[in-house]
Amino acid sequence: MFGKNMMEQLQKMQASAEESKKKLDQITVYGEAGGNLINVEMNGNRKLTKLTINADLSQIDKDDLEDLLSVALNRAIEEANTVNEKEMAFAAKGIIPGM
Numbered sequence: 001m002f003g004k005n006m007m008e009q010l011q012k013m014q015a016s017a018e019e020s021k022k023k024l025d026q027i028t029v030y031g032e033a034g035g036n037l038i039n040v041e042m043n044g045n046r047k048l049t050k051l052t053i054n055a056d057l058s059q060i061d062k063d064d065l066e067d068l069l070s071v072a073l074n075r076a077i078e079e080a081n082t083v084n085e086k087e088m089a090f091a092a093k094g095i096i097p098g099m
Helices: 004-026 062-093
Strands: 028-033 038-043 048-053
Touching: 004 038, 004 062, 028 062, 038 062, 048 062
Parallel strands: none
Antiparallel strands: 028 038, 038 048
């Protein structure tokens, strides 16, 4: 079913994916909301690494805080997705024809 060449390609793809994952762990992306009231840091594998609230929590409404957190997190996730897609496309370029 699979020839030797196909198995070699699959092994290369797996090794390339692992290396890409390690690279993405080292990349930091950011999201913010509310004029820097909320800052989010995430790695390229979409793992939240830091969340900072630069406001006195007694001065901010719960609903507003939830909205700001959602905005900041979504911005960081969008950035992480972009970085992740670029890295995976680069990793696949030499292995999958036509990428």
